[in-house]
Amino acid sequence: MRCLDGKEVSSVIRRQIKEQVQKLDHPPGLGVILVGEDPASQVYVRNKFKACKAVGMKSIEIKLPATICPDDLKAAMTDMNENPDVTAYLVQLPLPRGKGFETQQVMSWIAPYKDADGLTVESLGHLFAGVPKVIPCTPHGVMKILEHYKIPVEGRRAVVIGRSQIVGYPMAHLLTDANATVTICHSRTQNLYSHTREADIVVVAAGQPQFLGKDAFKKGAVVVDVGIHRMDNGQLCGDVDVEDLKGHIEALTPVPGGVGPMTITMLLQNTLKLAQGRG
Numbered sequence: 075m076r077c078l079d080g081k082e083v084s085s086v087i088r089r090q091i092k093e094q095v096q097k098l099d100h101p102p103g104l105g106v107i108l109v110g111e112d113p114a115s116q117v118y119v120r121n122k123f124k125a126c127k128a129v130g131m132k133s134i135e136i137k138l139p140a141t142i143c144p145d146d147l148k149a150a151m152t153d154m155n156e157n158p159d160v161t162a163y164l165v166q167l168p169l170p171r172g173k174g175f176e177t178q179q180v181m182s183w184i185a186p187y188k189d190a191d192g193l194t195v196e197s198l199g200h201l202f203a204g205v206p207k208v209i210p211c212t213p214h215g216v217m218k219i220l221e222h223y224k225i226p227v228e229g230r231r232a233v234v235i236g237r238s239q240i241v242g243y244p245m246a247h248l249l250t251d252a253n254a255t256v257t258i259c260h261s262r263t264q265n266l267y268s269h270t271r272e273a274d275i276v277v278v279a280a281g282q283p284q285f286l287g288k289d290a291f292k293k294g295a296v297v298v299d300v301g302i303h304r305m306d307n308g309q310l311c312g313d314v315d316v317e318d319l320k321g322h323i324e325a326l327t328p329v330p331g332g333v334g335p336m337t338i339t340m341l342l343q344n345t346l347k348l349a350q351g352r353g
């Protein structure tokens with residue numbers, strides 16, 4: 075089983091980003107607003123800032139308590155929208171539950187020309203209208219992995235498990251754009267395996283730890299595992315059972331070290347693009 079190593083692809087793309095950053099008059103600045111103290115989100119934000127530094131970008135963080143009201147979050151976002159040091163920014167998701175935050179509404183407070191994650195209605199509209207500006211980082215990163223490892227996409231059958239705005243829908247769109255024949259599956263899909271077993275490429279983004287074994291895939295399939303979960307023993311795992319897939323599928327993205335680093339890399343690329351005025 076081949077390993078589709080996201081760290082390797084990331085290092086190639088991040089080197090190119092660093093070269094482009096050096097050509098700019100001012101280093102781009104990536105802003106992050108973190109609401110609450112979710113440990114996983116804190117780790118993600120730390121990793122994003124580490125990556126920024128490594129390519130010569132600045133980072134600007136606003137930390138807000140989980141108790142903050144939507145109006146105060148909006149005010150912090152207005153600061154980010156108006157701060158000339160911030161080229162692009164994101165609000166770390168998920169937002170704390172039960173505090174009155176509507177994710178889509180919060181996204182609408184991001185100025186589209188500063189949309190680092192590509193998740194505003196404007197960015198998604200451009201993507202789905204066929205004139206992409208900034209593209210959601212995770213699905214974009216998946217496409218870069220497939221491209222780097224020369225996994226053929228055109229004419230092949232692909233299944234995307236998950237239909238979130240962040241991963242599933244834009245993933246299905248990008249695969250369709252690359253001329254795959256795409257099926258989207260979700261929690262109401264009946265007989266999931268009847269779809270996944272037909273697919274040459276399966277992108278799993280269901281958020282269900284290790285829920286798919288080899289019975290779910292045809293022999294020789296390429297599987298991209300977007301899921302990321304912390305197990306009781308402290309280790310990370312994805313949505314598939316890696317041990318069970320060995321010897322059955324052709325290639326798999328590891329967790330960690332697969333889609334995760336690519337998500338951050340594409341965030342850097344979006345920030346660079348917006349700094350270059352190409353967003």
Ligand SMILES: NC(=O)c1ccc[n+]([C@@H]2O[C@H](COP(=O)([O-])OP(=O)(O)OC[C@H]3O[C@@H](n4cnc5c(N)ncnc54)[C@H](OP(=O)(O)O)[C@@H]3O)[C@@H](O)[C@H]2O)c1
Pocket residue numbers: 212235236237238239240241242259260261262263266279280281282300301302303333334335337
């Ligand atoms: N590696 C990275 O950089 C990265 C980035 C983003 C997300 N993630 C991870 O990727 C996973 C998905 O993220 P997300 O934000 O897209 O999650 P999400 O918003 O919770 O969406 C999950 C999707 O999976 C579907 N689903 C859930 N259980 C299913 C099942 N048993 N069978 C088929 N479909 C099922 C849901 O269907 P319904 O629509 O019917 O509810 C939903 O569409 C999570 O583990 C997340 O942590 C990783």
